[in-house]
Amino acid sequence: MNAHQSVGIVMIEDDEGHARLIEKNIRRAGILNDIRHFTDGTQALHHLFEAEDGPAKNGPALILLDLNLPDMSGTDILQRIKAEGSPLKRTPVVVLTTTDDKIEIQRCYDLGCNVYITKPVNYESFAQAIRQLGLFLSVIQVPAFEGH
Amino acid sequence: MLSKVRNPFIISEGRLGRALVVFMALGFLALVAAGAGAGWASRQNEAHTAAVAHTYQVELAISNARRLIEQGEASRRGYLLTANPDYRDAYHRWSAATPAALARIADLTRDNPDQVAALKLLQREVSALLAQRARTIGLIDSGHADTATTLFRTEASVRRLTTIRDTFERMAVTERRLLAQRDAAQQASVRAFYIILGVAAVLLALVALASLLTIIGYTRDLSRSRDRLRDFNERLEETVHERTSDLSRANEEIQRFAYIVSHDLRSPLVNVMGFTAELAAATTPLAELVDRAEAEAPQIVSDEARLAVREDLPEAIGFIRTSTQKMDRLINAILKLSREGRRVITPEPIDPAAIADTVAGSIRHLLDDRGISFSVRRPMPSLVTDRVAIEQILSNLIENATKYLEPGRPGVITVSGEAKRDRVLLSVTDNGRGIDPRDHQRIFDLFRRSGRQDQPGEGIGLAHVRALAYRLGGTIDVDSEPGRGSTFRLNLPKTYVSQDSAA
Numbered sequence: 001m002n003a004h005q006s007v008g009i010v011m012i013e014d015d016e017g018h019a020r021l022i023e024k025n026i027r028r029a030g031i032l033n034d035i036r037h038f039t040d041g042t043q044a045l046h047h048l049f050e051a052e053d054g055p056a057k058n059g060p061a062l063i064l065l066d067l068n069l070p071d072m073s074g075t076d077i078l079q080r081i082k083a084e085g086s087p088l089k090r091t092p093v094v095v096l097t098t099t100d101d102k103i104e105i106q107r108c109y110d111l112g113c114n115v116y117i118t119k120p121v122n123y124e125s126f127a128q129a130i131r132q133l134g135l136f137l138s139v140i141q142v143p144a145f146e147g148h
Numbered sequence: 149m150l151s152k153v154r155n156p157f158i159i160s161e162g163r164l165g166r167a168l169v170v171f172m173a174l175g176f177l178a179l180v181a182a183g184a185g186a187g188w189a190s191r192q193n194e195a196h197t198a199a200v201a202h203t204y205q206v207e208l209a210i211s212n213a214r215r216l217i218e219q220g221e222a223s224r225r226g227y228l229l230t231a232n233p234d235y236r237d238a239y240h241r242w243s244a245a246t247p248a249a250l251a252r253i254a255d256l257t258r259d260n261p262d263q264v265a266a267l268k269l270l271q272r273e274v275s276a277l278l279a280q281r282a283r284t285i286g287l288i289d290s291g292h293a294d295t296a297t298t299l300f301r302t303e304a305s306v307r308r309l310t311t312i313r314d315t316f317e318r319m320a321v322t323e324r325r326l327l328a329q330r331d332a333a334q335q336a337s338v339r340a341f342y343i344i345l346g347v348a349a350v351l352l353a354l355v356a357l358a359s360l361l362t363i364i365g366y367t368r369d370l371s372r373s374r375d376r377l378r379d380f381n382e383r384l385e386e387t388v389h390e391r392t393s394d395l396s397r398a399n400e401e402i403q404r405f406a407y408i409v410s411h412d413l414r415s416p417l418v419n420v421m422g423f424t425a426e427l428a429a430a431t432t433p434l435a436e437l438v439d440r441a442e443a444e445a446p447q448i449v450s451d452e453a454r455l456a457v458r459e460d461l462p463e464a465i466g467f468i469r470t471s472t473q474k475m476d477r478l479i480n481a482i483l484k485l486s487r488e489g490r491r492v493i494t495p496e497p498i499d500p501a502a503i504a505d506t507v508a509g510s511i512r513h514l515l516d517d518r519g520i521s522f523s524v525r526r527p528m529p530s531l532v533t534d535r536v537a538i539e540q541i542l543s544n545l546i547e548n549a550t551k552y553l554e555p556g557r558p559g560v561i562t563v564s565g566e567a568k569r570d571r572v573l574l575s576v577t578d579n580g581r582g583i584d585p586r587d588h589q590r591i592f593d594l595f596r597r598s599g600r601q602d603q604p605g606e607g608i609g610l611a612h613v614r615a616l617a618y619r620l621g622g623t624i625d626v627d628s629e630p631g632r633g634s635t636f637r638l639n640l641p642k643t644y645v646s647q648d649s650a651a
Contacts (some may be wrong), residue, residue: 017419024426068415098414122476123421 029134082112371523520559
């Protein structure tokens, strides 16, 4: 990830523990970018679209999205992000969730999700998957910020 | 509601049967009466005929005797007038036959006191007459014809003869009267016979009519009941359909619940496992620190710190790990079951024998290692159902059979099948260690196992099998004796019918 452009990582994950483990393992993969964590959809959407330091108004971002949120479904957020005319349409979204339901996976890709990862239950696999995600994040290109 | 519905279908067959038996009995009674009447009438007729014959015989005998006496008289007079011996010979012939003729009458009329009395008088008169005649003939024979003629003039033979004639006439009249009486009796008996016959016929007609009415009523009841039964049947099908969809909905609800619960349980579990791993990772630098401290400044290392780092922490982490791993497996099992319940069933024609062979083929090395002889008994009925489900059921049952052998006895596993009407029974039989009867139901529950826990497993297989069997509209049960072996019987519909509420 092009660090000099300061790509922010927005993590929308309702489980504090999961969030902490994800962050730890991403850091272990050598990713030093800023990570903003939100535990519910409302706050996350506000940050994404409204906040002054949010991705819509300030710089490129990468979104880690959990589908099981207390106030709304992750797919709703995905829909908002990828909607026609959304300022975040090109922002990469990595769905990182426990659901491995085929239909749900299809739906996410249909909505425009870039990567869908099922959280392995086994922690070793989980840690490894997140570290590999970190490595992946370190090489992918994120479109430059198009805002004003 | 059921009790209300039940009654209309009971047509009192008992009542009908009783009524018919009564009618039949009455009919037979009428027939018997008619028969008896006919018998009695013909006996009466016979008796009457005999009586008529008797009367004619008596009349014949009377006229015969009368003729003999008259002819005897005529011969005597002829002899008296002409002294022609031909008349005398004739006279002797007639008078010789007379007593026999009278005896004949006595014989025939012995039962009638009037006739007997009349006959007695007759016999007295006749014998007197005969004696008188004999005297006349004797006088003529000895040449005293004049004496005989004189005697004839004075004798009372004419008066006597008149008495005899009158008596004969009276006897004949008596016989005729008797005949008339008998005729009247005969007429009466014939009339009685016709009355009996008429009554029997009327009775028969009534019985036939009553039977007919009863049967028509019964038939009407029967058809009405059949209509009601058909209505009820249609309603029943509807009810069954409703209940089935209720059940299916409940089942789907449970499946969804199981899925959500197990799914949501996974998240905290990831945390527990994750942070346990973090904890384990964190103990390494701590242990190193304690090691270094012990080497460089042993006085700062307390026994508690040493124990905590080297034993308590690794032990606690180990227990947390094994427990969470177990929990993970259990949750996965529930997830698998619920996912199986949501899987779409695709019925197709399958051959269970071929599937059993395929399953055995996939664990061939296992069968060979354990020296198990596996066979599939053919022919096996084919059925239309979900292939994957049958594969999983047979695979679980056969693998179980290979796992729980009786030590020291070579394993024998047989898969067999039979068709029963619209059901197919598939059996997996082994000669393994068997299952305690108390556990026959329990083993189909999730996480429940039976006997020695010397084989790996979570107690999921049979629960899975049962869930699949139910899913296919079937049942599963086990017949087993500890130490002898087990037979798992899968009862499936020959053709899968969808039970989902959506259907």
